[in-house]
Amino acid sequence: MIEYRNLRIALLGGGAVGAQVARILLEQGEELADRVGAGLELIGIAVRDVNAPRSVDLPQELFTTDAESLILGADVVIELIGGIEPARSYILQAITSGADVVTANKALLAAHGPELFAAADQVGAQLNYEAAVAGAIPIVRPLRDSLAGDTVKRILGIVNGTTNFILDRMDQAGDSLQEALDTATTLGYAEADPTADIEGYDAAQKAALLARLAFHTDVPLESVYREGITGITREQIESARKAGYVVKLLAICERLTDAATGQEGVSARVYPALVSRGHPLAAVHGGNNAVFVEAEAAGPLMFYGAGAGGVQTASAVLGDLVSLARRHVVGGPGFAAAANADLPVRDIGQVITRYAVTLEVNDEPGVLATIARVFSNHHVSLALVEQSTNVRAVLVDGGDGPELAPSTATLVIGTHEATEAALAATVRDLAAHSVVTTVASVLRVEGA
Amino acid sequence: MIEYRNLRIALLGGGAVGAQVARILLEQGEELADRVGAGLELIGIAVRDVNAPRSVDLPQELFTTDAESLILGADVVIELIGGIEPARSYILQAITSGADVVTANKALLAAHGPELFAAADQVGAQLNYEAAVAGAIPIVRPLRDSLAGDTVKRILGIVNGTTNFILDRMDQAGDSLQEALDTATTLGYAEADPTADIEGYDAAQKAALLARLAFHTDVPLESVYREGITGITREQIESARKAGYVVKLLAICERLTDAATGQEGVSARVYPALVSRGHPLAAVHGGNNAVFVEAEAAGPLMFYGAGAGGVQTASAVLGDLVSLARRHVVGGPGFAAAANADLPVRDIGQVITRYAVTLEVNDEPGVLATIARVFSNHHVSLALVEQSTNVRAVLVDGGDGPELAPSTATLVIGTHEATEAALAATVRDLAAHSVVTTVASVLRVEGA
Structure with a gap:
């Protein structure tokens, strides 16, 4: 010895x-x-x-x-x-x-x-x-050392096991959010107070760390845009499935070039997004984590494993x-993740992605053209529109005796790439429009 | 600047x-x-x-x-x-x-x-x-540094893109080995002389390097057991699919404890094996590579990406x-992968895994019991047996005029864990047995 x-x-x-x-x-x-x-x-x-x-x-x-x-x-x-x-x-x-x-x-x-x-x-x-x-999952050394000679373009991470367990459960077992959360709590996947997980705070912290590693840039936590999964419904999961997608809470770190100035910047954000079932991230089940990295030279890489557990x-x-x-x-010093690149951190409004918008509208002639015009007013171009009519047998008593309610239609609209700012303005106009009954769902689509 | x-x-x-x-x-x-x-x-x-x-x-x-x-x-x-x-x-x-x-x-x-x-x-x-x-795929730093405080139990690697492309093509498009190889050559996935890839030499070299990294032990290339994919048939792929498996060429590095002495050792080997379709490695398509690592504390990890390309x-x-x-x-020196553990490298005969054996046998009473006895003689216990009868309409002229050939049956046998030595002895006896017409296929099953 x-x-x-x-x-x-x-x-x-x-x-x-x-x-x-x-x-x-x-x-x-x-x-x-x-x-x-x-x-x-x-x-x-x-x-x-x-x-x-x-x-x-x-x-x-x-x-x-x-x-x-x-x-x-x-x-x-x-x-x-x-x-x-x-x-x-x-x-x-x-x-x-x-x-x-x-x-x-x-x-x-x-x-x-x-x-x-x-x-x-x-x-x-x-x-x-x-x-x-x-x-x-070993991710610090791969990003800091192994990819040190490459340029990371984007990271899509499933970095919170609790929310992945819940969303996977909703997808696989058809649970509601509450049912899935209850199961997660019972099985020890969620803490007594699950706020940090389900509201995306935990994922946002990890997004800030990943962005620093990937882009050699300090990304303050305040600048990480964050949405949790508490708004995700069984209906959204179900219609995602039908369209060949799965909903995942993603931590996204992305290199963004300003369209006007050509200047490079970075974005770090967390939100639930639609991921195609053919994407490697869609196969990450239960409480597992995975970090999908798109690098300029290396191409796509994925790192998969347990995200938590003692x-x-x-x-x-x-x-x-x-x-x-x-x-x-x-001897010799260690290496912190250098923040020498010091790229500007972009606001969520500048982020460019694709969207799936579900609307309930009055089923009347010309409604599709009207809706399409709202999108085009904000230069958001449409990739796909699906319309289904909801026949309503509800009777409305307007004072003049009962009459048949006007029937509505559900529109599922997939957009091409657009900025968050343009999409937000579009959704604002849609919500205020007389033919739109409800903006039922707005989800981003990631991992082309 | x-x-x-x-x-x-x-x-x-x-x-x-x-x-x-x-x-x-x-x-x-x-x-x-x-x-x-x-x-x-x-x-x-x-x-x-x-x-x-x-x-x-x-x-x-x-x-x-x-x-x-x-x-x-x-x-x-x-x-x-x-x-x-x-x-x-x-x-x-x-x-x-x-x-x-x-x-x-x-x-x-x-x-x-x-x-x-x-x-x-x-x-x-x-x-x-x-x-x-x-x-x-960043794998050296994860194994050498990130997992330096853990104990790697096993690595299953898809480390050769050419063979993964060929096997994936056989699985997805139903190609024969030759057809898939031709496509691989046309698309630039295979070299003019594909020997190093399809015979498993390239994978064996990588297995030796992975084993050194994972087990801190020099593993000479000569001690890496190697089988290529040239014996893999469309029929094997097809029957694997029916049983819920896919055939992958795996580089396997494993910590083995000698049953008799309790002494630790390591095994590095390359062969085509059956992998369950639910296993993350089954989702590695085309020319991609992936290294699946089972560590004592970290649990299962997978590293996925492009295995080749300039x-x-x-x-x-x-x-x-x-x-x-x-x-x-x-300043300060670098770290080679320390080989300080210096564990003995085990012969393939000591490796323990599961097997799928396909036999063609004479369809006569008691044949199943006879075959089962051959396995149990070598202490290989059976997990599953499937028998299907092949009715033959072939006429054999034995000199006394034409007569109907004896009909045969196909037996697919899945074993529990057994040593390679025991399985090899079993297969030797099966091949020599009078009721066995052909040992059609012997494949190992990996990634429980």
Whole structure:
């Protein structure tokens, strides 16, 4: 057996991920030491309550409530407590005291990434965060290193397992959103308060991180356009299926060229979108995640795996740890994702995509031409229109005795590419138009 | 504009990949320089014939036939000439003269990897080879770094685009092997001499590299068991489809525990296998590649993309270049894939998998029991048996005037897990048995 000098590892957080990281470090320390060329000594686990129950049986003497002292004695700090504070202060303290850092904290990085990356850069510390972006799926190194000589054009990511589980369930079992959410909660795919997932906040944080990696540009979380899945109905899923599509909540990062100036910019956004069933993303079922990357030279690439789960996420954390421990042993700084390109971040209005609009209209002569004119007024051109008449047997009593309600028609309209701004103006006009009863659904179509 | 010091890049080879690498270096040099923190100056392209036609228009003055002088003046050497010699000597010369190296040469690495990695390690040079393993798909960094803290249990890779195109075509269009190969040749998916692809040599080289990365163990090319796809028939594909399977040529790398001693070992092998249509690998169509990784903590992961093509492969080469150029700028050695685990490489006979065996047998009473006994003699247990009778109207003249030939039956037998050795012995006995007319097909079943 080879004797190595030890790297002292401080773990902040003893939750589902932290407990698994500790377990694997303790169980496989010797093998990991061989890979690193140094021992990985877990010197302590900082938690709020040392007596709280844990998902894994760990030596009681490792637990402490004194995170700051633990950090001071560490070569590497693994931050798994989540949230903004005290996580941010702990990471800054670790960097200042000369430690390298591994974190899985997407909320913190999306909100304070530039500050933390700059602090690490300044002292040559490493700050690794693979687990923050897509759980167990290795995506940071592929984007930062493997594609460093290529130009990423677009990323379409299914980066939230809860919403993918719900949408997949609605698609496969015909559940309503509420039914699917209930199942997700029962099976542990959704938390008691599912807001961060179903409203797209979690996906938006990951979109900001992905965009930074892909475009070498800081993308503030505030500039990530976000829509959740709470408006998605069984009817939308059903009619998507009939048309050969599936609804997925996508985190989209895209390089955009301004039509007027020709200047490059980037967009990061999250919304539920129609994806063709032939697209590799359509085959991502249940709580799985996948990141589909379109690069100029490499072409389409996809990275698929578990987006969450304690032991799965622990894999990404330990990969980060072993990588930076190797670097710690041989010397030389780490690489943050450079933000040197510094491209302007575009407003959602400038985004160009295709749309599927479902309208309920009065079934009267010339209605199609009228509707088509609304689209063309805003230079949105139509790719496909499907009309079906809804015969209504409802009787309306207008005061002059009962009479037959005017029958309505459902129009499903697919557009060619248009800007969000043009589409929004079109929808505003449609909603106000006298022949339109309801704008029943507006969904974007992604992944041509 | 920032002025950087230049890294001098020597390119060996001006073929499909080399020409694209040169083009992108020349076109996007400034942006790449910003990412690296140093200029990337292409100082020359060594080729056999400076006047040969190129797929990309490049400055004539870059071309030279004097590779050795070019290497002497370089900080980084990109080797894209392929084959064993002179590629091996050039790479060793580059390492000795203090340059870092990028190569896409799978044949060379599979045959002489340990020598080259050791040479690089000795002087602290970097030797990157992402393009050698799965074309444009980033797989080296995920396996070497992202999963460095995890334990890879198994890899199932579709790593040869030509054979995947052919098998996919047989499956989707009902082509025979020859028809599909002809189409592949016409469309440029197969070379004039397709032997390296269809006999599995190319996949075997990649399996050796993947196994080294995944198991930190040198796996000599000679120890990679290899079967190509030349024996695959339209009938096998068709009956696989009926049973819910698709035939894929898989490169399989697996951690194996010896049943008797409990000692860990590894297996690397290539053969066409049945994959369930529900498995993510079944959805890999055409010339695409995918590497499916089963890791202990991370669970199943899949990496998907283009496995070949000049510009696609150039993406991987440039990613390697930018990564090592960054390291060159900030200092510190690179990491070869450590082979420190040094696990024993197992013979194919020790491999355990499931099998689908198709037999033609005489249709007589008790035949099923007889066949079942042959399997159980070798401790191979059956999971499924399907029998269909083939009524024959053929007349046989045995000398005593024409008589009706005995009718035969087709048996499709699915086994539980068994060793290759046990299965091979079973098949040997079956072939020699009086009731068996033909052993029509033996295929392994992978990806449970």
